[in-house]
Amino acid sequence: MRVLSLVLILLTSLFFTGIIIRTKSILSGRKGPGIMQPMKDILRSLRKSSVFSETTSLIFQLAPTVYLATILMAILFIPFGNDKGVISFNGDFVFFAYVLALGKFFMIIAALDTGSSFEGMGASREALYSMLVEPAFFILMGSFALLTGYTSFAGIFGALHFGSYISYGIGILASFVFITIALIENSRLPVDDPKTHLELTMVHEVMILDNSGFDLGLILYATNLKFAMYGAIIANFFLTPGYEWYYSIPIFTAVQLVFAVIVGTIESFSARFRMNHNPQFILMFTSISLLIFLGVLLMTGKII
Amino acid sequence: MGFIISIITIFFLLAVSLVKSEHKATLAVLGTICSAAASSWDAIWVLSGNIYEEAINGGLVFGNITLRSDGLSAWFILLTNFTAITAILYGKQYLKHYQSSSASLTLHFGSYLLNHFALTGIYFIQNALAFLCLWEIMALSVFIMVIFEHGRMETLKAGINYLIQSHISIIFLTLGFIWVYTSTGSFEFSAIRDYCFAAGKEPSLLLFLVFFIGFAIKAGFVPFHTWLPHAHPAAPSHVSGLMSGVIIKSGIYGILRMLLLMPENHLVIGYLILLISIVSSVYGVLLATIQHNMKRLLAYHSIENIGIIGIGIGVGAIGSGLHMPYLALAGYTGALLHSLNHSLFKSLLFFTSGTVYTATHTLSIDRLGGLIRRMPHTSLLFLLAALAICGLPPFNGFISEFLIYSGLFNAIGSGQTSSVVVLAVVALALTGGLALMCFTKAFGIIFLGVNRTGKITLIHEAGPAMLFPKYLTASLIVAIGLLPQLFIGILQNPAGLFTSTGVSPEYASLVSLMQKVSLALTGLVLLILLLYLVRKTAMRRRDLVTGPTWGCGYKNSSPRLQYTASSFVRPFAVLVKPWITMSRTKAEIRTIIPQPLHDETHFYDKLENTLVDWPVRNLKGFLGKFKFLQNGSVQFYVLYGVVFIAISIAIPLIINVIQYLSHLIKQL
Incomplete structure (x- = not known):
């Protein structure tokens, strides 16, 4: 059953952005598009032909493919409760983070490949934010390694159990940090607004200004996948081991749904930060994850 | 063995100085290959499980010099030889324009051979006095190579800066060796171990610190790093590649050798090295990110990578201090493999930036751009090395960083180490992120977009002879990335020296872990290829249109409107x-x-x-304030002499008088 998480994440990715958009439209009192509309847009993009800038080179054509491939690769590591992911070994979350970084690397250089100053701006911001968000993830995984004594996704999520009040606190804080990491990595509010119309205030959107047709479709789908992937990680906090699949699959679906609704709600009620406030905001999560680490140290009594 | 290598070096030194200037480079290549072949033969023999030991008579001064190579020496000899050969192959082409200056070429290639000899010797020799002599030869020969373009003031300044700082390193080493000599009466390395057993914990820790500072200056740990960013950009590119890839590794070797010789205090030393390395890695990459000069940027990255190697050594030392073999193995294996990896991708980066320099005559990143159209091979090689240095899969940098991460998380998971270890994780993660920022900037601004000076048609790709050594390095980068288990297998011998258990179940688990990683990496490559194939078939029947880059409505876009390296890192620089x-x-x-x-x-x-x-x-x-003394007139100098003599006579007299007077007063 190792492919279960892969299949479920692929399925979720079809609806995820749709749910976000639907939430936003309901909250703002509009009727809004159907849940499948983002997927339809992606399919339409995939069927279209492309326009390439004269400035671009092979890098620009390669980048969307690499981006999608790295995200698919990362998904293979995500376990499902007791079931391991397709690939699992000690330290697999390091592989997970670095393989995502590979995709980011290519997207950033592809943006610079166009020679546009707008896309350079987006690339610069993306590089900065992803650099700042990296430590939070690693500290979090370090805390779980300390808590459970395992160093792989499957080991950690398999051994995670809620015993004391501190562990509940840690679980909630960790989910919170993961939701924010997902928001930052997917360039959503409050760090980046996907619906903004001014190129100067964009981060991710401005990087892909010159992508069109099939490549744009790949990038858009990759974003959906990324959301579903982070949703699956968060769901794993709640898939306590021992549950049968007819419990865990509904829990998984519910967590993904709640996650999408939360994202939609945040986007409805908050505004984007000023660009120069973003680093502080992101660094805050490094300190929250350090707090989690300290909490775990307290719990396990291993302060040396 | 020592005899053969010496004969080879002396022969080729003479040959290089005697032939015409167009043949000097070829002879230097031959000489390097011959001496590398001799020492590599020995190193491979050692790595297959033997120990080489030989004593040569060094005459009255040195006494008996022991030549000995174990796994550690062999590993460093092999990594030195590889980069030494690629660097000289590249340097032969790089220095083609300088054929008119025969004397500088002789000096340059002569010091190259001498430097290779000294480096090999350092890894063999177990006698402190001979070691120091070779260390000095290495320092001087590098100095001569760095100041190849001695016509420029900056180059000379950087060279002298290097010379002074490497002598500070020698002072510390000499101090350490004399310390051991005064209490044991022997210059042999084994005396250090005897001393440590006899003297106990605290003195041997102090002794280690003295050696550590000496070697850290060579390696470039913060705060001993200041010579590095000056010397690397000043040297010709192949020398920068050699320095950054190989020569600073002699400092790492020294630290590792001392750790082997001093089995006490590993826990304290481990934490110490870990802390210094955390600072080095983050500080190095922080400064690298904001540089505009291509080679200076790479030089600061050397500090970062030395920091990463140091984190590995620190984890290893903590592991051997706590008697946790897996930790020790992961740490030391990571550090040793990263030493090799860094020597590969860093030399490749310096070679490619040298090629860019010969093609464009500038090292300033902000004046370049769009080179991928004119120099596709160089661009590809730079991209590959950049991905490797960022530690991204599926290249070699990822493997060694993964090993170090694995050690760190294992340490955290075991719950027996201090929570400082989590700082090392933060440092590694930050370093990875910053390196990504730095190299997307470097690659993106130098090779992509549109050329900023508009002289793109004058730029040409390097010839096949210049590309060959680079592709050689690149192929090893890919090989380590995709088949790490092979190289981890080779490392079993050197890393096993640090754990008393030898071949252990921990090692087997490390190898099987690497097999899984290798499988995952191959999967990643296949997935990318598959998706690209899908994309290609999907795009086949579409009509592709090309147009100008979308300028958001602005039509008169010029190359100078592009984002520059400075603007790319501006938000970071503000931070x-x-x-x-x-x-x-x-x-x-x-x-x-x-x-x-x-x-x-x-x-x-x-x-x-x-x-x-x-x-x-x-x-x-x-x-x-004392400048007035040196006024250039001979009369004054004679006067100084007279004054000196007068004072040296007067002082004893005055002392006598005072003694007499005090005696008198007492009697009264």
């Missing part, structure tokens, strides 16, 4: 402002019709400012 010194000359528009303006921003190392520049400035100021 780290407290830790760097930024000097900016800003011109303001004053007239109604604006004239061409010149705006310059330079970043400077704050630590260098406080640790080196400030004391030197003050010392200069103080000593400057």
Whole structure:
């Protein structure tokens, strides 16, 4: 059953952005598009032909493919409760983070490949934010390694159990940090607004200004996948081991749904930060994850 | 063995100085290959489980010199030889334009051979006195290679800076060896171990610190790093590649050798090295990110990578201190493999930037752009090395960083180490992120977009002879990335030296872990290829249109409107402002019709400012007060002599008088 998480994440990715958009439209009192509309847009993009800038080179054509491939690769590591992911070994979350970084690397250089100053701006911001968000993830995984004594996704999520009040606190804080990491990595509010119309205030959107047709479709789908992937990680906090699949699959679906609704709600009620406030905001999560680490140290009594 | 290598070196040294200038390079290549072949033969024999030991008579001064190579020496000899050969192959082409200056070429290639000899010797020799001699030969030969373009003031300054700092390193090493000699009466390395057993914990820790400072200056740990960013850009590119890839590794070797010789205190030493390395890695990459000069950027990255290697050594030492074999193995294996990996991708980066320099005559990133069209091979090689240095899969940098991460998380998971270890994880993660920022900037601005000077048609790709050594290095980078288990297998011998258990179940688990990683990496490559194939078939029947880059409605876009390296890192530079010194000359528009303006921003190392520049400035100021003494007229100098003699006679007299007087007063 190792492919279960892969299949479920692929399925979720079809609806995820749709749910976000639907939430936003309901909250703002509009009727809004159907849940499948983002997927339809992606399919339409995939069927279209492309326009390439004269400035671009092979890098620009390669980048969307690499981006999608790295995200698919990362998904293979995500376990499902007791079931391991397709690939699992000690330290697999390091592989997970670095393989995502590979995709980011290519997207950033592809943006610079166009020679546009707008896309350079987006690339610069993306590089900065992803650099700042990296430590939070690693500290979090370090805390779980300390808590459970395992160093792989499957080991950690398999051994995670809620015993004391501190562990509940840690679980909630960790989910919170993961939701924010997902928001930052997917360039959503409050760090980046996907619906903004001014190129100067964009981060991710401005990087892909010159992508069109099939490549744009790949990038858009990759974003959906990324959301579903982070949703699956968060769901794993709640898939306590021992549950049968007819419990865990509904829990998984519910967590993904709640996650999408939360994202939609945040986007409805908050505004984007000023660009120069973003680093502080992101660094805050490094300190929250350090707090989690300290909490775990307290719990396990291993302060040396 | 030592005899054969010496004969080879002397023969080729003579040959290089005697032949015509167009053949010098070929002879240097031959000489390097011959001596590399001799030492590699021995190293491979050692790595297959043997131990080489030989004693040569060094005459009255040295006594018996022991030549000995174990797994550690063999590993460093192999990595030195590989980069030494690729560097000289590349250097042969790189220095083609300088054929008219026969004397400098002789000096350059002569010191190259001598330097290779000294480096090999350092890894063999177990006698402190001979070791110091070779260390000095290495320092001097590198100095001569660095100042190849001695016509330029900056180059000379950087060279002298290097020369002074490497002698500070030698002072510390000499101090350490004399310390051991005075209490044991022997210059053999084994005396260090005897001393440590006899002297107990605290003195041997102090002794280690003395050696550590000596070797850390060579390796470039912060705060001993200040020579590095000056010397690397000043040297010719192949020498920069050799220095960054191989020569600073001799410092790493020294630290590892001392760890082997001093089995005490590993836990304390481990934490110490870990802390210094955390600072080195983050500080190095922080400064690298904001550089505009291509080679200086790479030089700062060397500091970062030395920090990563140091984190590995620290984890290893903590592991051997706590008797946790897996930790020790993961740490040391990671550090040793990263030493090799860094020597590969860093030399490749220096070679490619050298090629860019010969093609464009500038090292300033902001003046380049769009080179991928004119130099596809160089661009590809640079991209590959950049991905590897960022530690991204599926290349070799990822493997060694993964090993170090694995050690760190294992340490955290075991719950027996201090929570400082989590700082190392933060440092590695930050370093990875910053390296990504730095190399997307470097690759994106240098090779992509449109050329910023508009002279793109004058730029040509390097010839196949120049590309060959680079592709050789690149192929090894890919090989380590995709088949790490093979190289981990080779490392079993050197890393096993640090754990008493030898071949252990931990090693088997490490190898099987690497097999899984290798499988995952191959999967990643296949997935990318598969998706690209899908994309290609999907795109086949579409009509592809090309047009200008979308300028958001603005039509008259010019290359100068592109994002520059400085603008790319600006948000970051603002963030780290407290830790760097930024000097900016800003011109303001004053007239109604604006004239061409010149705006310059330079970043400077704050630590260098406080640790080196400030004391030197003050010392200069103080000593400057005595300048009047050196006024150039002979009469004064004679007077100084007379005054000196008078004082040296007078002082005893005065002392006598005082003694007499005090005696008198007492009697009264």
